[in-house]
Amino acid sequence: MENDRYYGIDVGGTTVKIGLVENGVLLDKWSVPTDISDGGKNILPDIMRSLPGPAAGAALAVPGAVLPDGTVNRCVNLGWGVCRPSEEFTALTGIPCRVQNDANAAALAEQRLGGGKGFESILFVALGTGVGAGVVLDGTIRNGARGAAGELGHLCLDPRDTAAACTCGHYGCVEQYASATGISRLAAQAGFPGMTSKQIVDAAAAGDAALEDVVDRACDALGRGIAGACAIIDPEAVVLGGGVAQAGDYFRLKVQAAFDRYCFHACLGTEIRLATLGSDAGMLGSALYAMG
Numbered sequence: 001m002e003n004d005r006y007y008g009i010d011v012g013g014t015t016v017k018i019g020l021v022e023n024g025v026l027l028d029k030w031s032v033p034t035d036i037s038d039g040g041k042n043i044l045p046d047i048m049r050s051l052p053g054p055a056a057g058a059a060l061a062v063p064g065a066v067l068p069d070g071t072v073n074r075c076v077n078l079g080w081g082v083c084r085p086s087e088e089f090t091a092l093t094g095i096p097c098r099v100q101n102d103a104n105a106a107a108l109a110e111q112r113l114g115g116g117k118g119f120e121s122i123l124f125v126a127l128g129t130g131v132g133a134g135v136v137l138d139g140t141i142r143n144g145a146r147g148a149a150g151e152l153g154h155l156c157l158d159p160r161d162t163a164a165a166c167t168c169g170h171y172g173c174v175e176q177y178a179s180a181t182g183i184s185r186l187a188a189q190a191g192f193p194g195m196t197s198k199q200i201v202d203a204a205a206a207g208d209a210a211l212e213d214v215v216d217r218a219c220d221a222l223g224r225g226i227a228g229a230c231a232i233i234d235p236e237a238v239v240l241g242g243g244v245a246q247a248g249d250y251f252r253l254k255v256q257a258a259f260d261r262y263c264f265h266a267c268l269g270t271e272i273r274l275a276t277l278g279s280d281a282g283m284l285g286s287a288l289y290a291m292g
């Protein structure tokens, strides 16, 4: 019945993933293309037309900073400026709606159902084109005062202007070393241009010593960034997700070793784990967030 029905909606730059949860069970999932033309104004109407019916609630997961009052502070990938998409969604559908950052939604799903199951407090790190992260403390997503909590990708490791320039305008952010793009850049600098991060990590795992050096540098940077974050929030576990983390234990153990090298001694024992929900995490997390 619609009283127990919720929509989890992960609005990505190319695809919107939608899940229908009834009585706590994922009944169906589908996707619609993201139309970013005209400042992304078709995105919500396109979602609305794909919904099979009314529901008790919905939540949108978006790739941008979300303030505690639900205001979205720009989603460049969607063409959105400062806006309040949950209100527009409710006006279109009549369904109460919340909005959350996509990495934060994924963090909630991994904490409740995935790699962080059994823990109340986790740091979730998504390694993709960029490095996203989400913080769940005592079972609750923490957005921070300005929606910037968990912006691990932009923790600065090397502020000198000789370091890699970041999309945020600074230099030497974690993202410039540990994202898929960052790993490819490190490999190009080492004389291996044009390789994807998956090719690099696979070759390193198969025994290529020069590429293993590249992966070690990426994991060293990531472990250092995670150690800094853990000195502040001290989660029970860290969960690695995103495409790069699909390299599995080979990658995870290198990040764990780097974390153990750099962390404050009291943080030793913090487990680095792998995410288990894959690309459904954002959609599942928004459904959980919709349920409150």
Ligand SMILES: [Zn+2]
Binding pocket: 153, 154, 155, 166, 167, 168, 169, 170, 173, 175
């Ligand atoms: Zn940055």
